[in-house]
Amino acid sequence: MDCLDRYREIVPDYEAFRAIQYLPLYNSARINTLKITREKLLERLEEEGVLFQSFHWYPLGLKLDIESPGKLLENLLGYIHIQEELSMVPPLVLGPEPGESVLDLCASPGSKTTQISQMMENRGLLIANEPSLARIAPLRSNCERLGALNVAVTRYDGRNFPRGPFDRVLVDAPCSSEGRERRGPGVLSRCSPERSQDLQVLQIGLLKNALRLTKPGGVVVYSTCTYAPEENELVVQAALGEAEEFRLEKVCIPGLLECPGITEWNGQRLNDDLSCTARYYPHINDTGGFYVAKIIKN
């Protein structure tokens, strides 16, 4: 876990942040309103004696007190989707509407894709892009199980995705996944500043292309499940550059505590507006870790 040491200065209550890494994350799921209403789903779980608790910040999110939620009939029938709590944040920040044209640039396995599809009420067009052939199968399988009818899958390198424009683009970028340690212990042993630096090149390329593909007035959300500033604020700063056509909008989900994006790292002063972006730490909301930035194209 030594790779976390370099965050001592930026993470509030650093000792608690370290300690919670050893605590496994509870199981959680999202109610799929494309197939069932919240009321009916909760009724079913109660009938079956499944213990659950709704997220206080998102009524469609549930903490499930059950060992293998994937085996629930409700999951097999696509009434729920097993999804980590904070993974439900980026689609909410993106805010897709029915009938819009939306691009999910790094889509597999499709948790956020299908959440976007349900927010669009299966109307409009959602392009789910995934460059890796091996990762197309789980993406397709989740879309079909959850009854997403407005999703078309493409397989471009996201940096060269050719054609827009879209009302909204989500870049849930490949990252070092430090924020997933509670879900899959051992993740941190593969993390290093060098690895983050390598990923940054790809991440900047993805975000720059997403900005290009967005309509004027459109929204781009950039998210990762890592703490590394090289993969977060530094990516956003590099992709936006000096261009005046973009502005950062404050990321805030009522009921969920975020920390502002950092504006200084390793002695380097960053753009002050990066404080509008959000860092979610595991010890603050008892979750995993995430970073989310919302960019508006003027």
Added chain:
Amino acid sequence: MSPRSSRIRNIFEPLDPSLIAKLWQDRFGIPEQAFAGCKFFRKARSIWAISDADLPRLSFETIGMRIMSCKDRPWKPTTSALQIFGRYAAKNLIHLDREEAMIFLEGGSQVIESDCEIGYVVVFYRGDVLGCGLYSHGKLVSQIPKERRMASTVESEACPD
């Protein structure tokens, strides 16, 4: 990826919606309105349905949901499609009890009494569409794809869609 080879693989040909609706009407009595707002495409031997929207000029891996396979005769509905459109079915449907539903969800075959015609049927349990079954000579064979089955040790002859 090679755009040339990809384009050859990914030819989605638009289809007349009334043609598809008629097939579902004939087999399951599902009214045409159930598919209102959908466009249909054919690629190789599969038919796909997507919500009506303008598709940009891109090379697609999939367009919406794969709803039927025309590889063999008769055509076969996918479990995913039946879970969406199957609730409007008026014929060729089977309701299972709990024990039967578990066998079906595990991918098994079982003897079921029904007046369904031979062929693919919509399988229900307590108002939920579980998926596609093949009914023939008093036997119901689950067509639930492997990754969507309940875990079980039972090996089945079922052919997933």
